[in-house]
Amino acid sequence: MMNSDESKSLCIGPYRFQSRLLLGTGKYPNFDIQRKAVEVSEANILTFAVRRMNVYDPAQPNFLELLDLNRYTLLPNTAGAENAEEAVRIARLAKASGLCDMIKVEVIGDWKTLLPDPIETYKACELLLQEDFIVLPYISDDVILAKRLEKLGVHAVMPGASPIGSGLGLVNSLHLSFIIEQSEIPVIVDAGIGTPGDAAKAMELGADGVLLNTAVAGAGDPVKMAAAMKLAIEAGRMGYEAGRIPMKRCATASSPLEGMIR
Numbered sequence: 001m002m003n004s005d006e007s008k009s010l011c012i013g014p015y016r017f018q019s020r021l022l023l024g025t026g027k028y029p030n031f032d033i034q035r036k037a038v039e040v041s042e043a044n045i046l047t048f049a050v051r052r053m054n055v056y057d058p059a060q061p062n063f064l065e066l067l068d069l070n071r072y073t074l075l076p077n078t079a080g081a082e083n084a085e086e087a088v089r090i091a092r093l094a095k096a097s098g099l100c101d102m103i104k105v106e107v108i109g110d111w112k113t114l115l116p117d118p119i120e121t122y123k124a125c126e127l128l129l130q131e132d133f134i135v136l137p138y139i140s141d142d143v144i145l146a147k148r149l150e151k152l153g154v155h156a157v158m159p160g161a162s163p164i165g166s167g168l169g170l171v172n173s174l175h176l177s178f179i180i181e182q183s184e185i186p187v188i189v190d191a192g193i194g195t196p197g198d199a200a201k202a203m204e205l206g207a208d209g210v211l212l213n214t215a216v217a218g219a220g221d222p223v224k225m226a227a228a229m230k231l232a233i234e235a236g237r238m239g240y241e242a243g244r245i246p247m248k249r250c251a252t253a254s255s256p257l258e259g260m261i262r
Contacts, residue, residue, distance in 0.1 A: 010209050012102070012186055013134040013155040015073060017044040020203070021233045022075065022188060024048065024213025028222060037216055037226040038067065046072050047104055047211060049079035050094045075136070077104035084123035091128055102134040104158065114164040118145050122152070129153050138190055141175035143182070150185050157183065158211060161202060162192030165214040169198035173205060180206040196225075196232030203236025204244070 010017040023043040028034035038046065046067075076094035081087035084107065091103040105124050109117030121137050122145070128135050129152065136156045139145055146157045159179050162168035169192060170176060180187045186208035193199050193212040202210050210233055219225035 010186060012136070015102070015134070017073070019044045019230075020209040020237060021199075021230055022047060022190075022209055022211035023216065023226070024211065026213055027217035029217075033222050034217075035067065036223045038072075040223055041216070041226040041230050043230075044071075044073055045075050047075040047077055047213075050076045050090050073102065074100045075102050075104050076100065077106050077138075078124070079106045079108075081107045081124070082109075082120075083107065083117075084120045084127060087120070087124035088127050088131075091124075091133060092131075095133070100134075101132070102136065102155075103128060105135060105137040115140055115160075118142060121145075122149065125149060125152060125154050136188070141172050141179065143175055143178045146179045146187075147182055150183060154185065156186040156188055156208070158188045158190040160191035161189050161198065164191045165218075166192050167194030167215060168192050169194050170201055170205075173201070176202070176207070177205050193229075196228040199229050200232040200236035200239070203233055204239050206240050209233075 008018070010020050019042050021041055021043045022045040023038060023041050025034060025038070025046050025048045028037065076099055078087040078090040081090055087105055087107050094103060095101060105121055105128065107117045107120040107124055108114055109120065116138055118139065121139060125135050125137050135154045136158055137149055137154055138158045138160065139149070141159045146159060149157055157179065159176060161176065162171045171192070176189065188209040188211055189202040189207045190211040193202070193210060193215045195215070199210045199212065212229060216222050216226045216229060
């Protein structure tokens with residue numbers, strides 16, 4: 001049986017994290033705002049696209065140099081890959097650089113919607129698991145694919161709330177709830193979050209975490225939005241654990257009606 005501290009943690013493979021907010025590091029106006037947003041978010045996991053960072057050339061700007069990496073676990077992603085082979089190659093580059101053995105598998109199947117290719121994603125996960133990666137696939141809200149990937153052995157599934165960067169929030173809460181209810185591995189809602197309310201709603205459904213980037217980086221005040229997202233995710237998780245009241249069609253008085261003076 002888990003103790004109270006363990007039950008509050010987000011466990012992914014051998015890792016345990018106190019924060020359930022996973023924060024992306026792209027699109028910020030500048031490195032200073034990015035650093036401040038990361039700090040106030042209190043995120044333990046930072047994700048970034050390997051293809052958008054030069055992890056080998058010290059002459060190139062690198063946000064990693066501005067952070068105390070002892071405080072964070074890095075989650076490289078394979079953004080830009082169009083098939084399993086590309087995704088595996090990018091993952092190997094990230095691992096070879098010594099960043100982390102976790103990888104977010106992202107294989108885009110359509111460049112208009114940026115929806116993931118389910119077949120190539122599955123293939124990439126299968127190959128990366130054979131190489132002992134900690135594998136977190138980004139998928140659409142496909143209930144069957146989520147279950148197949150769990151049986152394959154991935155360490156978490158990351159269904160999108162809506163298209164990447166759209167800010168539309170949860171467009172299909174029903175499918176997300178199905179994925180959450182059937183999963184025995186962490187479900188991290190990824191993509192499409194626009195507001196703290198969206199993040200809280202995802203957590204109220206029972207999600208184990210939320211990954212977001214544009215909602216913070218593209219906000220009018222990214223630092224304040226990062227703080228708001230932190231609080232929303234904490235509140236949503238607490239609300240889920242507390243258990244909401246049943247929804248009813250008719251009113252129910254909050255005070256007893258018996259004994260009232262009429």
